[in-house]
Amino acid sequence: MKFITKYKSPNYNSRNKSNIQLIIIHYTALRNTKEAITHLCAKEKKVSAHYLISQNGVIYNLVNEKFRAWHAGQSFWQDIVDINSFSIGIELDYNPNGKNNKFTSKMISSLKKLILKIKDKYRINKKNVLAHSDIAPFRKKDPGKYFPWTLLKNDKIILNFKNITKKDSKIIEDWFYKYNIRTKKRIIIFALSLIGYDTRQVYKNLRHYNRLITAYKSRYLTDFTYVNQETVYTNIIKHLFKNLLTKN
Numbered sequence: 643m644k645f646i647t648k649y650k651s652p653n654y655n656s657r658n659k660s661n662i663q664l665i666i667i668h669y670t671a672l673r674n675t676k677e678a679i680t681h682l683c684a685k686e687k688k689v690s691a692h693y694l695i696s697q698n699g700v701i702y703n704l705v706n707e708k709f710r711a712w713h714a715g716q717s718f719w720q721d722i723v724d725i726n727s728f729s730i731g732i733e734l735d736y737n738p739n740g741k742n743n744k745f746t747s748k749m750i751s752s753l754k755k756l757i758l759k760i761k762d763k764y765r766i767n768k769k770n771v772l773a774h775s776d777i778a779p780f781r782k783k784d785p786g787k788y789f790p791w792t793l794l795k796n797d798k799i800i801l802n803f804k805n806i807t808k809k810d811s812k813i814i815e816d817w818f819y820k821y822n823i824r825t826k827k828r829i830i831i832f833a834l835s836l837i838g839y840d841t842r843q844v845y846k847n848l849r850h851y852n853r854l855i856t857a858y859k860s861r862y863l864t865d866f867t868y869v870n871q872e873t874v875y876t877n878i879i880k881h882l883f884k885n886l887l888t889k890n
C-alpha cells in the first residue's frame with residue numbers, strides 16, 4: 643500500500659500508552675486536497691488526522707500512527723472521552739457543498755484498503771469503525787448521510803445486522819422488560835448507550851435525544867425512505883444483538 647509522506651502535520655502529541663482501538667472517519671468540508679493538506683498541517687489550526695484520502699484515492703500520511711492526532715475533539719465512545727488517544731483518524735477530501743461532493747469509487751477503494759490494514763495491525767473490532775458523528779453526535783455530521791456505509795458492510799469491514807431475526811430481537815426485548823425498561827424511547831436510549839453512544843444528556847434533554855437519533859439514522863438508516871420511531875427501535879434492537887455477539 644502506497645502513501646504520500648511528504649506532508650507532515652505538527653499537530654500531534656503522545657498517546658500516553660493508550661491502545662489503538664477505534665478508527666474514526668471524517669470529511670474535511672474543504673475545497674480540495676491541497677486546501678485540506680494546508681489546513682491539517684497548519685500549526686495554528688491545531689487539528690490533524692493520521693490520513694487524508696483524495697478524490698482520486700491517493701492516501702496522504704500526515705501523522706505517524708504511533709502519535710495522537712487531533713481529529714476527534716470533544717467526543718465519547720464506550721466511556722472513552724479522550725478519543726484521540728485511542729484512535730486513528732482518517733479524513734476524506736469531501737465537501738457536501740463543494741465540487742468534491744462525491745465519495746468516488748477510487749476514494750472508497752483506498753479507504754477500504756486502509757481500514758483493513760489498520761484493523762489487522764491493531765486487531766480493531768468491526769464495531770469500532772466509526773463516524774465522527776457517532777462519537778460527537780451533538781456537534782458533528784461527518785462523514786454524512788451520503789457516505790456509502792453499505793459498501794463497507796458488503797466487504798465485512800463494519801457490522802452488518804440485517805440478518806438478525808425476530809427471535810433474536812425478542813431475546814433482547816425480553817431482557818429489557820425483565821429489567822423494567824419498557825418504553826420504546828427508554829429502550830432506544832439504553833441500547834444506544836450499550837452500543838457506545840453518549841447518552842448522558844439524552845434522557846432529560848429532548849433536543850439532544852433528537853440529535854442522537856439523527857446521527858444514528860445518518861449512519862444506519864439511510865436505506866429507508868420513511869423512518870419512524872418503530873424503524874429506529876427495530877434496528878437498534880438488531881444492532882445491539884449483533885454487537886453483543888460480535889467478538890474480535
Ligand SMILES: [Zn+2]
Pocket residue numbers: 667668669713774782784
Ligand atoms: Zn470530523
